[in-house]
Amino acid sequence: MNHPLLKLFSRRELVRGLGALAGATGAAALGLAQNNAPAEHSGGSGHAAAATVAAKGMSAADHGSNVVMGVVDPETNGFDPMQMLVDWDYGKVSKLPGGQTLREYEFVASEKEIEIAPGIFFPAWTYNGRVPGPSIRCTEGDRLRVKLVNGSSHPHTIHFHGFHPANMDGTPLPGNGGLVQPGDSYTYEFDAVPFGCHKYHCHAASLKRHIHKGMYGAFVVDPKGGRPPAREFMMVMNAFDTNFDGGNEVYAVNTVGFEFAHRPVPIRRGELVRIYLMNLVEFDLLNSFHTHGIMFDYYDHGTTLEPTLRTVDTVAQMQGQRGIVEFRAPYTGPFMFHAHVSEFAELGWMGHFNVVEEAGWAEALSRVGLTAEWDKRGLDGATVAWKGGETA
Numbered sequence: 238m239n240h241p242l243l244k245l246f247s248r249r250e251l252v253r254g255l256g257a258l259a260g261a262t263g264a265a266a267l268g269l270a271q272n273n274a275p276a277e278h279s280g281g282s283g284h285a286a287a288a289t290v291a292a293k294g295m296s297a298a299d300h301g302s303n304v305v306m307g308v309v310d311p312e313t314n315g316f317d318p319m320q321m322l323v324d325w326d327y328g329k330v331s332k333l334p335g336g337q338t339l340r341e342y343e344f345v346a347s348e349k350e351i352e353i354a355p356g357i358f359f360p361a362w363t364y365n366g367r368v369p370g371p372s373i374r375c376t377e378g379d380r381l382r383v384k385l386v387n388g389s390s391h392p393h394t395i396h397f398h399g400f401h402p403a404n405m406d407g408t409p410l411p412g413n414g415g416l417v418q419p420g421d422s423y424t425y426e427f428d429a430v431p432f433g434c435h436k437y438h439c440h441a442a443s444l445k446r447h448i449h450k451g452m453y454g455a456f457v458v459d460p461k462g463g464r465p466p467a468r469e470f471m472m473v474m475n476a477f478d479t480n481f482d483g484g485n486e487v488y489a490v491n492t493v494g495f496e497f498a499h500r501p502v503p504i505r506r507g508e509l510v511r512i513y514l515m516n517l518v519e520f521d522l523l524n525s526f527h528t529h530g531i532m533f534d535y536y537d538h539g540t541t542l543e544p545t546l547r548t549v550d551t552v553a554q555m556q557g558q559r560g561i562v563e564f565r566a567p568y569t570g571p572f573m574f575h576a577h578v579s580e581f582a583e584l585g586w587m588g589h590f591n592v593v594e595e596a597g598w599a600e601a602l603s604r605v606g607l608t609a610e611w612d613k614r615g616l617d618g619a620t621v622a623w624k625g626g627e628t629a
């Protein structure tokens with residue numbers, strides 16, 4: 238048990254039956270620590286992390302001392318949390334006879350092992366091989382047509398949040414579309430209303446297991462009048478129960494724990510930043526989002542054009558809740574953002590913004606392996622240009 242995460246969590250009691258679990262399912266079920274074990278809950282982790290960092294010849298201070306070493310190669314998963322911040326999926330776009338925009342998608346449900354922290358693998362259930370699934374982006378009133386093809390060995394659905402007819406609701410309730418059995422498909426079709434920061438997820442039983450396994454994603458509907466131009470990010474707060482005891486061991490944004498601590502997210506000082514934030518963590522009642530050196534406005538569910546909270550630095554989201562965060566960072570430098578549930582932060586839900594002036598922008602991008610394309614996608618994600626607040 239030489240893995241850095243295990244060293245980091247050595248202060249916690251190792252879960253019951255760790256050896257049996259690991260032996261039964263191999264690396265896919267690496268049990269770490271029981272999330273809510275009555276273990277020591279302060280101190281210790283800094284020493285372990287510092288020792289690991291020192292062994293690598295690096296400064297612990299560079300990593301906030303609470304961050305595991307090593308990185309997850311995006312090639313391993315076939316997706317990159319940093320790219321997921323900006324990789325909106327507009328579907329196959331065409332016009333219906335009446336002029337309405339049609340966006341068509343195909344989601345294939347499949348089983349896939351993913352790496353959720355360096356060396357920690359998880360047997361996920363996915364839409365299109367990624368966790369979270371594709372980030373649907375559209376304009377209020379667009380027609381969505383999403384075909385679910387079940388290429389996995391379990392029944393699944395897609396349940397969208399928002400207004401839609403009963404047979405498009407994607408649950409096992411009679412008249413709700415029903416379960417899509419392995420090998421079968423079902424097409425969900427409805428108009429995208431209302432505008433907001435929505436999401437979709439599987440609604441097969443056991444609901445918590447199907448969601449927790451990774452079957453969820455963002456569904457962002459732009460108001461017809463758009464929102465003011467901004468650098469936009471999609472952040473799904475998620476977590477993973479690696480030993481299947483009903484408690485999470487690894488917490489993250491966009492799946493990989495500590496990813497944005499290893500690779501600080503570049504933003505320009507003073508620019509408007511808009512984050513579509515959602516909480517898909519199962520087994521814990523509440524998650525939160527907290528910024529350092531920055532205060533933000535918040536739009537609960539994203540269904541209003543005026544903030545529902547102003548000038549806050551922490552917001553809570555219950556299971557399934559979501560909203561839009563907007564801010565301008567006044568100072569340059571590294572600033573943490575993380576769950577203010579401290580335990581989650583120590584188990585992976587910790588990231589940094591790298592706030593820079595224009596002169597430092599190119600270096601900030603290259604430092605974390607980003608290109609001008611990432612920059613462009615962050616600024617050009619909206620499906621409709623800002624029209625000064627008009628919504629029709």
Ligand SMILES: [Cu+2]
Nearest residue numbers: 393439441447
């Ligand atoms: Cu499912």
